[in-house]
Amino acid sequence: MTTAVASGSVTSASSALPAARVRFEGVGRTFGTHTVLQDIDLTVAPGELVAILGASGSGKSTLLRIAGGLDSASEGRVLIDDEPVTGIDPRVAVGFQEPRLLPWRSVAENIALGLPRGLSRPEQSERIAALLSLIGLTDFADHRPRQISGGMAQRTSLARALARRPGVLLLDEPFGALDALTRLRMQDLLLSVLGEAPTTTLLVTHDVDEALQVADRIIVLGTDPDRPGARIQQLLTVPGDRPRDRGSAQLAEMRADLLGALGIDRHAH
Structure with a gap:
């Protein structure tokens, strides 16, 4: 499976939204008597990719949902x-761990579901064609989801999220269900896509290596024993330009620190 990015542009039309600034101000979320998030303060610069790490139940997905208007603080x-x-904010698009494609629609038709209203038919066709080219699936435009691989389905889901050219892209473990090799390819594809269509991105992941490979900055959510709710326990900038050397000694040191912050024995990895 190739993830080469073709030269077709998806950013030329005036309907593309500029990458937006996202700011969390004292965000907290409580369900009944259970506090999930508390005192979240964070500013994400336009075009920046911030990865969100944390143990299961630390509120990563909740934070993403609040950012997209799918939940309220x-x-x-x-x-x-x-x-x-x-x-629900029209400036925001969301990608999930499962592709969530409609089985009776083709790849192209699933991408079309993400298009904004008001486009003419030629504009729709042009944008779908550009996205298919961008994700390397032009030859699979007429295939149904059952006829393509999991990686192809996830690429289709990513293209659908980008179809209306959002100012903010929220990704909730989008590659978590993929095999290791396909996951690496999807990480490279994500960087290529965002290079072509710059979008402010928040990425929830359990994969420390993935965060180090794609993110500009990484936050770690965690809890204190004497205080309810997860907070930002660590915020760090990942050095170096992307794509990064996965064998970098500097990244290996950061990986060990992040694993420690997540409560994982760094010497066991």
Whole structure:
């Protein structure tokens, strides 16, 4: 399976939204008596990719949902370009761990589901063709989901999320269900796609190596024994330009530190 990115551009039309600034101000989320998140303060610069790490149940997906207006903060607020998020936000697109493709629609038709309203048929066809080229699936445009691999399905899901050219892209473990080799290819593809269509991106992942490979910065969510709710325990900048050398000694040292912050014995990995 190839993940080569073709030269077709998806950013030339005026309907493309500029990469947006995302700001979390004192965000907390409580369900009944259970506090999941507390005191989340973070600013994500336009075009930046921030990876979110944390143990299961630490509120990673909840934080992402709040950013996209799929859930509401109990405290604080999220702003996109200084405008509060008050519901499902048209500036935001979301990609999930499962591709969630409609089985009776082709690859091209599934991508079309993400298009914004108001496009003419020629504009729709042009944008779908550009996205298919971008993700390397032009030859599979008419295939149904059952006829393509898991990696191809995830590429289709990514293209669907980018179809309306969002200012913010939220990805919730988008490669978690893929085999190791396909996952590495998808990481490279994500970087290529974001290079072609710059978008502010928040990526939830359990994979420390993935975070180090694709992110500009990484936050680690965790809890304190005497305080309810997960907070940002660590915030670090990943050095070096992307794509990064996966064998870098500097990244290996950061990997050990992140594993330690996650409560994993760094000497066992």
